[in-house]
Amino acid sequence: MISQEYVKARSVLLDALDGLGPHRDALVLVGAQAVYLHTGDADLATAPTTTDADIALVPGRLADEPSLVDAMCAAGFAPGKQPGSWVGPGDITVDLMAPAALCGQGGRRSAHLQPPHEAKATARRTLGLEPAVVDNAVHVISALDPGDPRSFEIKVAGPAALVVSKVVKIAERREQQSHRLKPKDGLDVLRLLRAVDTESLAGSLVGVASDELSSVVVAGAIKDLRELAAGPDDLLPRLAADAEQGFSDPDEIKMSMVVLVGDLLQEFERLTSG
Numbered sequence: 048m049i050s051q052e053y054v055k056a057r058s059v060l061l062d063a064l065d066g067l068g069p070h071r072d073a074l075v076l077v078g079a080q081a082v083y084l085h086t087g088d089a090d091l092a093t094a095p096t097t098t099d100a101d102i103a104l105v106p107g108r109l110a111d112e113p114s115l116v117d118a119m120c121a122a123g124f125a126p127g128k129q130p131g132s133w134v135g136p137g138d139i140t141v142d143l144m145a146p147a148a149l150c151g152q153g154g155r156r157s158a159h160l161q162p163p164h165e166a167k168a169t170a171r172r173t174l175g176l177e178p179a180v181v182d183n184a185v186h187v188i189s190a191l192d193p194g195d196p197r198s199f200e201i202k203v204a205g206p207a208a209l210v211v212s213k214v215v216k217i218a219e220r221r222e223q224q225s226h227r228l229k230p231k232d233g234l235d236v237l238r239l240l241r242a243v244d245t246e247s248l249a250g251s252l253v254g255v256a257s258d259e260l261s262s263v264v265v266a267g268a269i270k271d272l273r274e275l276a277a278g279p280d281d282l283l284p285r286l287a288a289d290a291e292q293g294f295s296d297p298d299e300i301k302m303s304m305v306v307l308v309g310d311l312l313q314e315f316e317r318l319t320s321g
Contacts, residue, residue: 050096054191056080059139060100061190064199066122070115073108075179075202076188077101077144077212082235084186085206086242092294093234099140103176103204106149106160114163115143115170130157131171144173146180148260175215175268177261178208182251206243207251210236211261211268214283218271221282233286237300240307249314256319269315276308283308 060080067074076084078101088095109115116126124133124141131143145158150172158170182205189198204212213236220228239248256265275283284301291300 049191050094052098053083053096055137056097056100056139057188057191058195059135059137059141060102061188061195061197061199062122062135063100063102063119063124063133063141064188064201065197066118066124067102067115068118069110069113070104070108070118071199071201073105073110075103075105075176075183075204076186077103077176077179077204077209078142079231079235081204082209082213082238084188084203085209086238088238090241091234091238091291093291095238099142101142101144103173103179104143104145104158104160104170105180106145106158106164109160109164112163114166115160116164116166119143126168129171130168131173143170144176145170146176146260147172147174148177148264149180174219175212175264176208177264178211178255178258179204181255181258181261182208205251206239206248207255210239210248210252211255211265213239214268214271214275215264217275217283217286218268221275228282228286230286230290230292233283233304234290236283237287237304237307240304240311245307245310245314249311249318252311252315253318256315269312272308272312276304279305281305 079097080100083095119133124135127134133141151159157168158172183202185200186203187198188201213232217232255261275281279301284304287304288297288300
């Protein structure tokens with residue numbers, strides 16, 4: 048059963064996609080809503096749910112007008128407290144983010160975009176989204192409310208790009224903001240590992256690892272994966288088990304993560320050394 052939180056988050060995502068129409072070629076859906084499009088429930092007890100939406104921007108593909116600020120305000124959004132955060136109906140947030148490698152010089156958190164999109168805090172500079180520019184495919188995103196007929200075509204980050212972005216996020220928070228670690232992010236990684244064929248996922252990782260834009264980020268994510276899921280008591284297995292607490296055997300969840308990460312890394316090594 049789809050949670051009402053998720054239904055509402057999808058509705059607000061569609062509000063944003065509608066308002067950003069002229070810029071849609073520059074958008075890539077990332078985050079939990081992209082994960083669920085690839086995985087469904089992934090045979091996990093915790094149902095897919097999210098309270099927000101995440102959109103990556105490719106700055107060089109943005110249209111000249113309207114400005115992102117004007118487009119989001121016209122669609123009923125107001126700037127949030129953080130760079131790139133836009134608050135829509137029901138206080139549901141849509142985050143506009145730009146891959147750090149494409150942001151140019153600028154502040155540590157705000158993306159440095161070219162005119163007419165240069166207003167401070169329009170989008171957030173985010174490390175780890177670089178693979179989403181390389182690894183994506185067009186999907187039709189529809190409402191989850193049967194009474195809402197809206198749907199839009201948009202690029203959606205592929206599973207490899209999503210694994211990288213999640214791992215980068217978890218590793219960053221482990222080092223700098225451990226209080227912001229979210230068990231659901233660990234479970235999202237496990238969803239992807241369970242739902243996507245390991246050989247296919249490893250092949251896509253090789254692809255983004257060989258692209259100039261994303262190679263450095265992917266190399267870092269591979270290193271982090273080795274450290275974050277080397278054993279059942281490491282951070283990634285623990286986060287996933289915490290998210291499934293009360294629904295599944297925590298030891299089973301932890302070992303599932305360790306085995307699947309190990310299989311992925313082994314296949315990645317085989318493909319890159321062959």
